[in-house]
Amino acid sequence: MKKFKGNILVVDDEKSMREILEIFLRSEGYAVAVAENGEKAIDAVKKDIFDLIITDMKMPRVSGLELLKNVKQIASDTIVVIITAFGTTDSAVEAMKLGAYDYIQKPFQLDNIRLVVKNALDKQKLQKDVSLLKQQLKPPSLENIIGKSQSMQTLFSVISKTAESNASVLITGESGTGKELVAKAIHSLSPRKDNHFVAVNCAAIPEGLLESELFGYMKGAFTGAASSKQGLFELANDGTLFLDEIGEMPMSLQAKLLRVIEGDTFRRVGGVSDLNVDVRIISATNKDLQEMIEQKLFREDLYFRLNVLSVKIPPLRERRDDISLLVEHFLKKFAGDRKRFSQEAIELLRNYRWKGNVRELENIIERTVLLCDSEIIDAEHLPDEISSARKAEKVTLPSGGMDIDKLMEETEKAYILKALEKTNGVKTEAAKLLNLTFRSFRHKLKKYGIDRKIITD
Ligand SMILES: Nc1ncnc2c1ncn2[C@@H]1O[C@H](COP(=O)(O)OP(=O)(O)OP(=O)(O)O)[C@@H](O)[C@H]1O
Numbered sequence: 001m002k003k004f005k006g007n008i009l010v011v012d013d014e015k016s017m018r019e020i021l022e023i024f025l026r027s028e029g030y031a032v033a034v035a036e037n038g039e040k041a042i043d044a045v046k047k048d049i050f051d052l053i054i055t056d057m058k059m060p061r062v063s064g065l066e067l068l069k070n071v072k073q074i075a076s077d078t079i080v081v082i083i084t085a086f087g088t089t090d091s092a093v094e095a096m097k098l099g100a101y102d103y104i105q106k107p108f109q110l111d112n113i114r115l116v117v118k119n120a121l122d123k124q125k126l127q128k129d130v131s132l133l134k135q136q137l138k139p140p141s142l143e144n145i146i147g148k149s150q151s152m153q154t155l156f157s158v159i160s161k162t163a164e165s166n167a168s169v170l171i172t173g174e175s176g177t178g179k180e181l182v183a184k185a186i187h188s189l190s191p192r193k194d195n196h197f198v199a200v201n202c203a204a205i206p207e208g209l210l211e212s213e214l215f216g217y218m219k220g221a222f223t224g225a226a227s228s229k230q231g232l233f234e235l236a237n238d239g240t241l242f243l244d245e246i247g248e249m250p251m252s253l254q255a256k257l258l259r260v261i262e263g264d265t266f267r268r269v270g271g272v273s274d275l276n277v278d279v280r281i282i283s284a285t286n287k288d289l290q291e292m293i294e295q296k297l298f299r300e301d302l303y304f305r306l307n308v309l310s311v312k313i314p315p316l317r318e319r320r321d322d323i324s325l326l327v328e329h330f331l332k333k334f335a336g337d338r339k340r341f342s343q344e345a346i347e348l349l350r351n352y353r354w355k356g357n358v359r360e361l362e363n364i365i366e367r368t369v370l371l372c373d374s375e376i377i378d379a380e381h382l383p384d385e386i387s388s389a390r391k392a393e394k395v396t397l398p399s400g401g402m403d404i405d406k407l408m409e410e411t412e413k414a415y416i417l418k419a420l421e422k423t424n425g426v427k428t429e430a431a432k433l434l435n436l437t438f439r440s441f442r443h444k445l446k447k448y449g450i451d452r453k454i455i456t457d
């Protein structure tokens, strides 16, 4: 795999100068293009992406200064370094004001060029790093993944092994099982840990925008593309690209993604040249991709490319041993040492079906901590859907069988009468107590023929 070190454009009307710079910069490991005048340079900038441009100041028709102005409009991220003849410092100063990164005076030493170019590109990378760092917290590693069950122990060792490799990984698991957490752990345990982890949720980006988000675009590639922009593939260079909800990726884009993975090169939207990247791809889905393949909704060839290594996260209900540990973890997160759960509450949490997996557990604990005033969180403080399991345990079925509809009606009627008694017969108040709309409350009164005498409107 080729390493993408930087794309440089050399602009000079003097052939020998172009050649010297071209040969020298190539030998330094950069990709180099040349232009013999300002017009051609502007054309090149419109078509291709350059990290840096070295241009002579004095050229016929379009000067270095003019070129600089154009570049700042077309591709504002591109660095411009100006070469000036001895004694023209004034225009060099003007160039700096217009956004040139630096200027070099003729005659120059190649060492000087090397230094200026390297510093400029390092600085550019640093700026990108800083803006990315602001967006993302440090990726967590294994310590953040809670679990002591056998299946989680197995998962931990799979994660560690996966991290050592450079192959694509497909993470599968139901919603809320921790797929993103695992993807971050793999990255932060891998040799790529000091480079970017770039996450993209394929379901959250509209189909029409996904391609330009992933691959970037050139100025003018479509309406609204006012300047060229890097895509997430470029941002993830030397790091990891996390394609979340890969099952949502449209077929048309699946073909493009496959080409990138196969060749390690891609083009920006509207671009004409190929870019090289070294990106490790981790993808995740809660969909059954095999089934999608059968339904012709997912490409089989892409599936094989993404699923070189597979990591399966079991649902929470299949590893109930982890629940009390997770409860403790989230309780600490949301309440510190201020609260604890009663044994009965923990039992209920252990037995619940957890369709939303760890995310649901986390949300419920956050909510419960917020709403419960006492130090001990008991069964009654848990949401109905969890505590109702306790009610179910307490009832017994009569030996002679029963009429459940009749029992429900009787219970309903009893509660309605109780509510009316409590509110001195004020219907609107009683409806509120029972969490019913006034309309449906009135309907029920009619149904049960509740005595009009006790009711006032
Ligand atoms: N084993 C775990 N230990 C601690 N926290 C966990 C664990 N698994 C999941 N979480 C937490 O649960 C929440 C959901 O995790 P995550 O977003 O990684 O799940 P996901 O599988 O990507 O979900 P979805 O399919 O809905 O995108 C996060 O807040 C995460 O920190």
Ligand SMILES: [Mg+2]
Binding pocket: 179, 180, 244
């Ligand atoms: Mg997710």
